[in-house]
Amino acid sequence: MKEQISKIKESAIQEIETANDLTQLNDVRVKYLGKKGELTALLRGMKDLSAEERPIIGSLVNDVKEELENLIQKNEEELKKAEINKKLEEEKIDITLPSTKIRRGSKHPVNRIIEELEDLFVSMGYDVCSGPELETDEYCFERLNLPKGHPARDMQDSFYITDEYLLRTQTSAVQARTMVANKEKTPIREITAGKTYRREDDATHSHQFGQIEGLVIDYKENHVSLADLKGTLEVLVRTIIDKNSNLRFRPSYFPFTEPSYEVDVSCFKCGGKGCNLCKQTGWIEVLGCGMVHPNVLKMNGYDPEKFGGFAFGTGLDRLAMFKYGIPDMRYLYANDVRFLKQFDRKDVD
Amino acid sequence: MKLSTNFVKDYIDIDVDVKTLAEDMTKAGNEYDSAEKLVNATNLVIGEIKSCKPHPDSDHLHLCKVDVGTEILDIVCGAPNAREGIKVIVALPGAELPGGVKIKSGVIRGEQSNGMMCALYEIGIDKKYLSEEDKNGICELPQDAVPGEDPIAFLGLDDEVIDFDLTANRGDLLSILGMAYEIGAIYNKKLKKELDMSHKENGKDVNESLKVDVQTDNCKLFLAKRAENIQIKESPAFIKNRLIASGIRPINNVVDISNYVMLEVGQPLHFYDSDFLGNKLIVRMANKDEKLTTLDNIERTLNENDIVIAKEDGAIGLAGVMGGLTTEVEEATKNITIESAIFDPVLVRKTSNKILRSEASNRFEKGIAINSTYMAIERACNLLEKYANATIITGTVVYDKTKTENNLLSDRNIKIKYKDINDVLGTNISKEEILDVFKRLDFEIDYSDDEEANVCVPRRRLDISIKEDLIEEVGRIYGVDNIQGKLPKLEMKQGNYDKTGRAIRNKMIDLGLNETLSYILINDKEVHKFTTDEFEELKLLDPITVDRNTLRYSMIPSLYKIYEYNYARNQKDVSIFEIGKGFFKKGEIYGEENKLCVLMSGIYSLGIEKKQVDFYILKGIAEELLDYLGYENRYSFVMPKNIPNEFHPGQTAEINVNNDIVGIIGRVHPEVTSEKVFVMEINLDKLLSKKVGGMKYKEISKYPTIKKDLSLIIDKNKTSYEIEKELKKAAGKLLTNIEVFDLYTGKGIDKDKKSIAYSLSFGANDRTLTDEEINEVLNKIIETAQNKLHAELRK
Structure with missing residues (x-):
C-alpha cells in the first residue's frame, strides 16, 4: 500500500511539474484528486485495511493529498502569471504612434488678454461695463472734454456715419455713459474692453483695434490719487506683460484727464538695455492715463468738489503682441486658422 | 517742433549734452523723436584748392592738390565747380559722413585720392534747404576761411537739434522763448536776456496811411506796421542756419525774418507788398465759392468757414494759412506791411486741413498768447532794420478785442491749497517745495500762507486755467518718478462681469471651434447678403477703401471672408466662430446687436470621430449650445419662408426658440461656393432675453427602462x-x-x-x-x- 502511495505521488508530481498550461494542470488534478481520482480511490479502498493500518495509511494519503494540492496551487499561480505575461506581451503596442487627437478650439489672443484683464480688475472690485460701438459724438468726444474743433480730435480721425454718429474712437465713451447712468449715486470702479475704430491703416495701425479703459471715481475723502493710479498700473503691467517690469510716467496731455501721463514700460525684450523693439530707448510706450478732468466730472453729473479719481487706457492689440511675441498687428485680424489654433494652451501663472 | 539748441542758448544757458536735455524734457512731458547734431560728420577740415587739373582718364574728374593746413593732399574730385583758389570742406581719410559713408584713401581711375571735397548735402544738410549752386557742386567757403580749421564751426552749423513731439496743449513750446522758460524750469535757471525789440520809427503815423477793418469775431487781435525801402538779399548765416536747423528753407532776408520771428516768439507773421496792398486791410469770412490764388500759384475755392484778409476788391490771403499771390514779397519789393494777428484756432485748423498744414497754421491752432502778437511785430521791425536796412514807419495799427474776451489771453491768478496738490498726487510735498516749483516756472506768487497760495500764471501758458493744471505742473517739475505707487484704499466690493458671453465663448471652444476677430467694416455690396431682414445700411461718410465702407449687419460676410482667406492658403478644414456685433438703422433708430456666428467646412474632428462637416454637425453644435444655455426642449429648427439667396434652399433652417426666430443655420448656396460650407448666426440679444430657470436635479428612476x-x-x-x-x-x-x-x-x-x-x-x-x-x-x-x-x- 505504501509503495502504491509513493508511486502515485511520484507520477502525480511529475505530471504536475510537466503540465504546460492551466487545462493540463486541471486534468492532473482530476486524475489524482478528483472524485474518481487515483488518490481518492485509494482512500475509498481503506475499508479493506486493518484497524491498525487504517490511521497510518489514512494520514499518509492525506499528507500526499495536501502536498499535491499545494504543489498544484503553486504551479497554477505560476502558470496564471505566465499566461498573463504572454497576453501582455501580445498586447504590446507602439507607444510612439500618433495619438487620437482630442482637440478643443482656441480663444483669440486679443480676447485672452481681455479676459485676463477683466479677471484681474474684477478681483479688485471693478465692474466690467460695455457700451455701443456705433457711438454719438456727444459721448465719444463732447462729454469727454473734447468739443468740436478741438485739436486733440486730430489724434483720432474718426469714421462718421452722420454728423452725429460715428464708430467710437475710444472705449472712454463708456466711461461717460457709466457716469451719466450713476449720477453721483455711487462711486465708480469700472473697466471697459472692446473694439475701437480710427481712420488710419498702415503697418502699425489697424483701422479697427482693441482698447481697454479703466475708471475710478470716489469721494474726495478717499483720496484716490496719482500714487494709486501708479500702483494700479504697476499691477496691470506686471500681470499682463512681465513680473519684473518697471514703469515710467511721462507727463502728457489728454483732454479728459488733468494731470495726464503716458506710461512707458521697461523693454521686456532687452530688459531696458536698448534693442530694436524699444528703438534703443529701453522703454516702450504702453498706456495713457491721468486724474479725471473736473470738466469731465461736471459734464457727466459728478461734482468735482466732492468727487475725484483716475482713468487709464491701453491698446489690447499691442498687449497681445507683446505677450505672445506676435510681430505684426495684421496677423491678429487675418484669422489664419494656423495662427488661431496656436492659442489653445493655458497661460503661465 | 525742431529745436535748435544754438538758438535757444541765446536765452538760456544749457550745461548738459543734447541727449540729456532731451531726456530731461521728456520726463517733464515733452517727448522727442530724435536729438542729434545738425551735421553728423567727422574728420572735416577747411581746405584750399592749390591746383586743379583735368583727370587724364576722365572727362569730368579733376585732380586737385588741396592744402588742409597741415599738408597738401591729392584729391580726385568730380564737382563741376572745383577750381584753383576756392576754399572747400574736406573729409579726411577716416571721416564718416551721414548715410554710413566712410572716406578712405584710394585710387580713382589710376590716380591717388586722399579724401573727399564735400557738398553741403553730403555732410547732412538736406537738399531742400540749399541754393541751386549748393545743390550742384561742392560747398565754396568764404575767402576768410582758414585751411585746417573746423568748417562746421566756421559755417555756424555746429548746432544740435532736438525734434520734439509736443502735446496739443503746449502751444507755448512752439517758440524759442517758450522752450527757454521750460528748460529754465527744469534746470532752475532764469532767462539770460529779454527779446530785443528796439528800433527807430520814422515819418508820419501808419494809422494815417493804413486802415484795418475787422468784420468777423474770429479775429480778436490784429496789428499792422509798415516798413519802407527794404533791401531784399540773402540772410546772414546765423538766420539761415537756425532756419535750416528748425526745418525751414531760407529764401531771402525779409521772408526769413518773418519765419525767424515766428520760431523765436511763436507768433506767425505775414508780410504784404505794400505797393500792391493799398491803404485798407479787411479781415472777414470768405464768401461762398470765392476764389483766391495762393502763394503756391493754385487757385483755391473758399467757403464761409475760411477767414480771409482782403482788399475792397477781393481776398488777398487765407488768414493764418497762406498768403495770396498778388501781394507776395518778391525780389523787387520795396515796402512791406507787417501783419501780426490772432485768428480762431478751430477755423484755421479747418482751413489748413483743406489747403496746407504749415508751421504757421500749427501755431494758430494751438493758440497764441496776446503778448506774443505784440512782441513779434516789434521784433520783426528790429530785425528788418538791422538786416534789411528797413525804415520803420511810426506807430502801429491796432485792433484789439482781447480785453473783453475770456481771461485766458491775459495773466491769471489761480488759488491753490497745498493739501489739494498732495491729495491728487498722493504725495507729501512741502509748501516750500511747491512754491519753489512755481518760482522755477517763472510764475509769480501773489500771496501765500501755510495752507494756500495765489499763483499768477503768465499769459504765455495758455494751457493753464484751473488748479488741476497747476497740480500737473507741480507733478511735472517735482518729478513723477519720485511718487511711490500704491493701490487705492477703497471700500471692498464685488466686481461684476458678463458671465454668459464668456460661457458661450468657452462652450464654442470646447466644441472644437477656433475664435476669430474680424473687421466690422465691409463692402456695401456685401451688407445685405446672408439675410432677408430689412434695414438701412450704415455707410461711412469718408471711408478709407470701398471694401471697408459700410458697417456689417450680418457677421456671416465677415466670417465668409475669413474662410476664403484660409481656403486660398490651402487651409480647407475651417471651424471658426466669433461673438461680435451687427449694425443697422431701422426707421430713425441706430442700433447694434450682439451676435454669434459660426462657419464650418472640411473635416471636423472632436475626439475620435473625424467627419466631413454637414448640416447635422452644425445643428448639433447649435443644440449643444442652446441646451447648455438652458433652452432644452424650447427650440426647434424650421424651414424658413424666405431663404436668403446665399443659402442652400434645401439645407437651411431658422432657429426658433419659444416661437421666436433667433437665428439661421444652413449651407452656403452652391452658386456661392462649390465647397460644402455651413454657417450659422444667432442673435444673442434676442436669445438671451428669453429667461431660463436654474439648473435642478431630476429624480433618476430606480426602475428599469x-x-x-x-x-x-x-x-x-x-x-x-x-x-x-x-x-x-x-x-x-x-x-x-x-x-x-x-x-x-x-x-x-x-x-x-x-x-x-x-x-x-x-x-x-x-x-x-x-x-x-x-x-x-x-x-x-x-x-x-x-x-x-x-x-x-x-x-
Missing part, C-alpha cells in the same frame, strides 16, 4: 419633427425618450417614401412597467403612425 424599436415607411416629405411630435402625443408620459437610429431611402422603398426607424424608451419613476402596459402604449403609437401619419410598419 424598456426599449422597443419602431420602423416606419412614410411619406418622404414628412419631417422627423412632425413624426416625433405625433408619436409623443400618442404615447403619453410613459414614453421617456424617442430617438432616430436609422434613415433609409433607395432600393426596396418607394421613390416618394422613406424608411425611418425609432428607438423608443419606456419607463416610470414609481414602478416597473408590465408587458401589458407597454404593449398598450406601443399599440397607440402604431395606430397613430398608421392612421394619422399614413405610415406603414416595416418588418
Whole structure:
C-alpha cells in the first residue's frame, strides 16, 4: 500500500511539474484528486485495511493529498502569471504612434488678454461695463472734454456715419455713459474692453483695434490719487506683460484727464538695455492715463468738489503682441486658422 | 517742433549734452523723436584748392592738390565747380559722413585720392534747404576761411537739434522763448536776456496811411506796421542756419525774418507788398465759392468757414494759412506791411486741413498768447532794420478785442491749497517745495500762507486755467518718478462681469471651434447678403477703401471672408466662430446687436470621430449650445419662408426658440461656393432675453427602462419633427425618450417614401412597467403612425 502511495505521488508530481498550461494542470488534478481520482480511490479502498493500518495509511494519503494540492496551487499561480505575461506581451503596442487627437478650439489672443484683464480688475472690485460701438459724438468726444474743433480730435480721425454718429474712437465713451447712468449715486470702479475704430491703416495701425479703459471715481475723502493710479498700473503691467517690469510716467496731455501721463514700460525684450523693439530707448510706450478732468466730472453729473479719481487706457492689440511675441498687428485680424489654433494652451501663472 | 539748441542758448544757458536735455524734457512731458547734431560728420577740415587739373582718364574728374593746413593732399574730385583758389570742406581719410559713408584713401581711375571735397548735402544738410549752386557742386567757403580749421564751426552749423513731439496743449513750446522758460524750469535757471525789440520809427503815423477793418469775431487781435525801402538779399548765416536747423528753407532776408520771428516768439507773421496792398486791410469770412490764388500759384475755392484778409476788391490771403499771390514779397519789393494777428484756432485748423498744414497754421491752432502778437511785430521791425536796412514807419495799427474776451489771453491768478496738490498726487510735498516749483516756472506768487497760495500764471501758458493744471505742473517739475505707487484704499466690493458671453465663448471652444476677430467694416455690396431682414445700411461718410465702407449687419460676410482667406492658403478644414456685433438703422433708430456666428467646412474632428462637416454637425453644435444655455426642449429648427439667396434652399433652417426666430443655420448656396460650407448666426440679444430657470436635479428612476424599436415607411416629405411630435402625443408620459437610429431611402422603398426607424424608451419613476402596459402604449403609437401619419410598419 505504501509503495502504491509513493508511486502515485511520484507520477502525480511529475505530471504536475510537466503540465504546460492551466487545462493540463486541471486534468492532473482530476486524475489524482478528483472524485474518481487515483488518490481518492485509494482512500475509498481503506475499508479493506486493518484497524491498525487504517490511521497510518489514512494520514499518509492525506499528507500526499495536501502536498499535491499545494504543489498544484503553486504551479497554477505560476502558470496564471505566465499566461498573463504572454497576453501582455501580445498586447504590446507602439507607444510612439500618433495619438487620437482630442482637440478643443482656441480663444483669440486679443480676447485672452481681455479676459485676463477683466479677471484681474474684477478681483479688485471693478465692474466690467460695455457700451455701443456705433457711438454719438456727444459721448465719444463732447462729454469727454473734447468739443468740436478741438485739436486733440486730430489724434483720432474718426469714421462718421452722420454728423452725429460715428464708430467710437475710444472705449472712454463708456466711461461717460457709466457716469451719466450713476449720477453721483455711487462711486465708480469700472473697466471697459472692446473694439475701437480710427481712420488710419498702415503697418502699425489697424483701422479697427482693441482698447481697454479703466475708471475710478470716489469721494474726495478717499483720496484716490496719482500714487494709486501708479500702483494700479504697476499691477496691470506686471500681470499682463512681465513680473519684473518697471514703469515710467511721462507727463502728457489728454483732454479728459488733468494731470495726464503716458506710461512707458521697461523693454521686456532687452530688459531696458536698448534693442530694436524699444528703438534703443529701453522703454516702450504702453498706456495713457491721468486724474479725471473736473470738466469731465461736471459734464457727466459728478461734482468735482466732492468727487475725484483716475482713468487709464491701453491698446489690447499691442498687449497681445507683446505677450505672445506676435510681430505684426495684421496677423491678429487675418484669422489664419494656423495662427488661431496656436492659442489653445493655458497661460503661465 | 525742431529745436535748435544754438538758438535757444541765446536765452538760456544749457550745461548738459543734447541727449540729456532731451531726456530731461521728456520726463517733464515733452517727448522727442530724435536729438542729434545738425551735421553728423567727422574728420572735416577747411581746405584750399592749390591746383586743379583735368583727370587724364576722365572727362569730368579733376585732380586737385588741396592744402588742409597741415599738408597738401591729392584729391580726385568730380564737382563741376572745383577750381584753383576756392576754399572747400574736406573729409579726411577716416571721416564718416551721414548715410554710413566712410572716406578712405584710394585710387580713382589710376590716380591717388586722399579724401573727399564735400557738398553741403553730403555732410547732412538736406537738399531742400540749399541754393541751386549748393545743390550742384561742392560747398565754396568764404575767402576768410582758414585751411585746417573746423568748417562746421566756421559755417555756424555746429548746432544740435532736438525734434520734439509736443502735446496739443503746449502751444507755448512752439517758440524759442517758450522752450527757454521750460528748460529754465527744469534746470532752475532764469532767462539770460529779454527779446530785443528796439528800433527807430520814422515819418508820419501808419494809422494815417493804413486802415484795418475787422468784420468777423474770429479775429480778436490784429496789428499792422509798415516798413519802407527794404533791401531784399540773402540772410546772414546765423538766420539761415537756425532756419535750416528748425526745418525751414531760407529764401531771402525779409521772408526769413518773418519765419525767424515766428520760431523765436511763436507768433506767425505775414508780410504784404505794400505797393500792391493799398491803404485798407479787411479781415472777414470768405464768401461762398470765392476764389483766391495762393502763394503756391493754385487757385483755391473758399467757403464761409475760411477767414480771409482782403482788399475792397477781393481776398488777398487765407488768414493764418497762406498768403495770396498778388501781394507776395518778391525780389523787387520795396515796402512791406507787417501783419501780426490772432485768428480762431478751430477755423484755421479747418482751413489748413483743406489747403496746407504749415508751421504757421500749427501755431494758430494751438493758440497764441496776446503778448506774443505784440512782441513779434516789434521784433520783426528790429530785425528788418538791422538786416534789411528797413525804415520803420511810426506807430502801429491796432485792433484789439482781447480785453473783453475770456481771461485766458491775459495773466491769471489761480488759488491753490497745498493739501489739494498732495491729495491728487498722493504725495507729501512741502509748501516750500511747491512754491519753489512755481518760482522755477517763472510764475509769480501773489500771496501765500501755510495752507494756500495765489499763483499768477503768465499769459504765455495758455494751457493753464484751473488748479488741476497747476497740480500737473507741480507733478511735472517735482518729478513723477519720485511718487511711490500704491493701490487705492477703497471700500471692498464685488466686481461684476458678463458671465454668459464668456460661457458661450468657452462652450464654442470646447466644441472644437477656433475664435476669430474680424473687421466690422465691409463692402456695401456685401451688407445685405446672408439675410432677408430689412434695414438701412450704415455707410461711412469718408471711408478709407470701398471694401471697408459700410458697417456689417450680418457677421456671416465677415466670417465668409475669413474662410476664403484660409481656403486660398490651402487651409480647407475651417471651424471658426466669433461673438461680435451687427449694425443697422431701422426707421430713425441706430442700433447694434450682439451676435454669434459660426462657419464650418472640411473635416471636423472632436475626439475620435473625424467627419466631413454637414448640416447635422452644425445643428448639433447649435443644440449643444442652446441646451447648455438652458433652452432644452424650447427650440426647434424650421424651414424658413424666405431663404436668403446665399443659402442652400434645401439645407437651411431658422432657429426658433419659444416661437421666436433667433437665428439661421444652413449651407452656403452652391452658386456661392462649390465647397460644402455651413454657417450659422444667432442673435444673442434676442436669445438671451428669453429667461431660463436654474439648473435642478431630476429624480433618476430606480426602475428599469424598456426599449422597443419602431420602423416606419412614410411619406418622404414628412419631417422627423412632425413624426416625433405625433408619436409623443400618442404615447403619453410613459414614453421617456424617442430617438432616430436609422434613415433609409433607395432600393426596396418607394421613390416618394422613406424608411425611418425609432428607438423608443419606456419607463416610470414609481414602478416597473408590465408587458401589458407597454404593449398598450406601443399599440397607440402604431395606430397613430398608421392612421394619422399614413405610415406603414416595416418588418
